[in-house]
Structure formats: C-alpha cells, structure tokens
Amino acid sequence: MEIHHTVPALRQRLSWATRVVFVPTMGNLHEGHLDLVRLARKHGDCVVVSIFVNPLQFGPNEDYAQYPRTLDADCAKLEGLADVVFAPSVADLYPVEQTMFVEPPPLATELCGEFRPGHFRGVATVVLKLFNVVQPHAAVFGKKDYQQLAVIRALAEQFNLPIEIVAAETSRAPNHLALSSRNGYLSEAERGEAIRLFRNLATIREALQSGSRDYAALEQAARGDLESHGWRVDYLSLRNAATLAPAAPEERNLVVLGAAWLGKTRLIDNLEIALA
C-alpha cells in the first residue's frame, strides 16, 4: 500500500491504474469505513482511500479543530485493504483561496443542511475536487450519511461525471448503533443511551410496515421519546428515499432520518423503509 500526500504524486501513481475505485474519508477509521473499502474492492482493481478533514464542510462552531486525526493508525487499518492512501494537507488540496464552490441542490438546505448551513456546499465542493484529482471510475459512499449520498448522486448526474456512485449499507455495532467517528466523543453512559436514536427509527419502520400512515404522529412520538431521555433533536423526518422530499401519503419507498444531540455529541442515523 502506498501513501501519497500531494496531488502530483498521486496522479503519477494512478496514471497506470486500470479501474480506480475511490473511498473519500475524513480518517479516524472504524469498521464502517473498512466495510466501504472492502466494497470498493469489488468495483475495481485499484482502491484509493483519501483521508482529509475538510475545513470547508465544518461550521464556525463545529468540531473541525477537535476532529480526531489518526493517520498512522488509519493506514495500519487499511493495510491489505487499500492500494493507495491519499492524505493531502489543507495546502495541498487548497493551494489557492477557494472562491468558487459547488452550489448544492435545494434539498441541501433541509434536514442536516438546515442545522449545518454551508455543510453540503463544502462537501460537494471538496468531493468534486477529490474526484478531479483521483479521477476514479467508481466511488463509494455510505448510506449512514444518506443526505450526503443524495447530494453526491446529484453532483455526479448533473455535472455529467463519468463516475459510478456506489452506495454502501450502514455498518452497525451488534446492538445496531451506527458506526461513526463521533461515537468516540460519547461517555460510557452515553454509549448505552446512543442506541435510542436507532430504536426510534426502527419503531417507525415497524409501525409503517403494520399499516400506520400518520407520519406526523410517528415523528412526534420518536422525538418525544428522545427528548424525554435528555436528547436535543435537530430533526426526525420521514422522506421519499429517492428525492428526500417529505414523504407523500402513499409513498412506498421511504427513509426515516434523524439527527439529535446526546450531550455534546451530534449523532445521525437513518433507515430505509420499503413497503410492499
């Protein structure tokens, strides 16, 4: 496995690759990331993982400074799974002041976008930059960041990128907690409580599968359960799985998405719900 830190070095390495599959990450890798990398292997013969904490997608009051940077440990985990690690510095990827951006679609102002203004602009911009650096045939994104996946799919489609976007299922702990770098911020007590977000999503799925259609009541019940256990809920919302528009009454392919604060940690999760 090779590790490259600059764009020219990476391009030189990839100039003789046949089918490149790309997994962009912010590092601090856990099994969820490694599952993305394993899936990437099935889609090409040169797996490139980028490790870059992108300042552009963090708000001024968010955790950019404290976001864990663990490059050596990350590379050790990727050994045998990836072919190339691309770990640029901020100056490598932003050599000049970034004054041009990708303007994301309207859906980027809802859900997480409502609470993290500028987040998806930063995500779409850095992903486009990384795509242009790596020039992959395919790229893997996790459904854990479901709204991000929708934005990236729109990016690829609307900008005519010759890149296949591969969606990976969310990796979960045995108790179903979605794996996330931010789980590392949780205290031991919070780790036990954290599963309540998923449990409420699963409750909504069961209710829908049992024939309930009162979306607002289901959302409100989940929100109430979380808030009564000390969570601060950013959103909890049933949406069309393809467009992320609010779910219509007769929707068959839904996704329920939630974001909520447990102490000082913001957790997100979602669950696709296909109705027969």
Added chain:
Amino acid sequence: MEIHHTVPALRQRLSWATRVVFVPTMGNLHEGHLDLVRLARKHGDCVVVSIFVNPLQFGPNEDYAQYPRTLDADCAKLEGLADVVFAPSVADLYPVEQTMFVEPPPLATELCGEFRPGHFRGVATVVLKLFNVVQPHAAVFGKKDYQQLAVIRALAEQFNLPIEIVAAETSRAPNHLALSSRNGYLSEAERGEAIRLFRNLATIREALQSGSRDYAALEQAARGDLESHGWRVDYLSLRNAATLAPAAPEERNLVVLGAAWLGKTRLIDNLEIALA
C-alpha cells in the same frame, strides 16, 4: 470529421483518443472560432469542437431564442480543422433538471457580470459539464471573452481539473474590429461605427504607454466619446490583467475592458497593456 450528438456516442469515440484538445463554442462560427481550432491542433492530436447554445448563460431578456443556429454551415467550416464535432441538444446535456451549479468567484459579479446576472454561473456550470463529458487534456478559450477566460482559469485551478487552459489572442478584422457572432446583428452603418469601441481601448493603451496614469480620466474620456456617438456604455474599465481587480496606480500588467450597446447589439472588447 465525425459529428456526435449524444454523450455516450462522444465518449465512445473519445475512448481511444490519446491527447484531446477541446474548443467549446456556441456555433455560428467565424474566423475567430476557426483560429481557436487551429491553435487547438498545436496542443493535441484529437480536436473536439462543441457547438451548443447554452440556455443557462442567457438572461431572461437576452438573445437566447434569436441566437443564430447554423450547424450545417459550422460543420462545413470545421471540415479539415477538427476531428470531432459535439453538438448535443439541450435534453442531451441537461437530461435532468439542473439544480446544482458552479458558484463563480466574486469577480463574476463585476464587469459583464454586473450587467448579466447569472451569466458566469451559467458559463462555469456548462463548461464544467462539457469538461466532464469530453475529458480533454487541454481546452482553448479566446481572450475576446477575457472575463470568461479568468473564470474558467479559476474553475480549472480551484476544482483541481487536470486540464490545461490555453488562451488564444483575439482575432480581428483588417480594421481591428474583434470578430464576434453578434457582429452579424449590426446594420451596415453600425458595422462602420462598431470599430469605435476598439479605437477607444487603443487610445487608452497609447496614453498609458506615454506615461499617463489617470485611469479615471482615461476611462471617462472613452466613455464620453462612445456616448457622444450614440453608444450606451455598460462599462469601460482598467483592470489588473491577472486578477481583473481595479488597476492599482503602479500596475504594470493591465487590461482595459469595455462593453457597450450599439443600437440593439451589445459588443465587448478588451486590450492587454503591458508597461515596461
């Protein structure tokens, strides 16, 4: 020379090309365009010319509907100069509603951008789409559209595009009138008058080369000359040639840019001025 109308057909044709050079145009080709294509030939072995009148870069009161579409004549002119013509329909290039855009840099709100809101957003977006379709090694843009060239250079640099941007000198008629598709809108009387825009730019260049530094007075004199001959001036401005920021007092590399209406036709021109 091959003519392709769809993205898949073009990609198939280019999959075996070695060094692609790309010249994006809106068609209605004149000798100025053909000079861009001749220059392209020096930068690669497969010259692709796109012909596409991009709705996204026209304002609601601009000449999108009446912009001349002359594909057969254009292809006849390109025979022997280009290898591939790419002439997509709007539905070919915008198969889904475009809800994501390239947000251009701040300089895009000045000069032409002040008078054509959204123009450079539309230009940058379609050029990025075309770049992703054609995937050229180099692309040629004329200095005639000087501000557009600056936006495209920023696009390539800031989005890490692996594309060399080649700038072509402005092609001019024997009387120095810059070649432009919009010259075709001029009446015979206007065609004689049209050269006054360039003459005023040249007058400013001579004054600067003779030691004048009173930019405001030079700009005002040119504007006055045009207005007294019936022109309506959008802007006439001395700028830093690299950044397009207003020219500093001791600037050595300047460009003077003008845009003005002669009757119902909006003409633009510019002149680089390098001082010793």
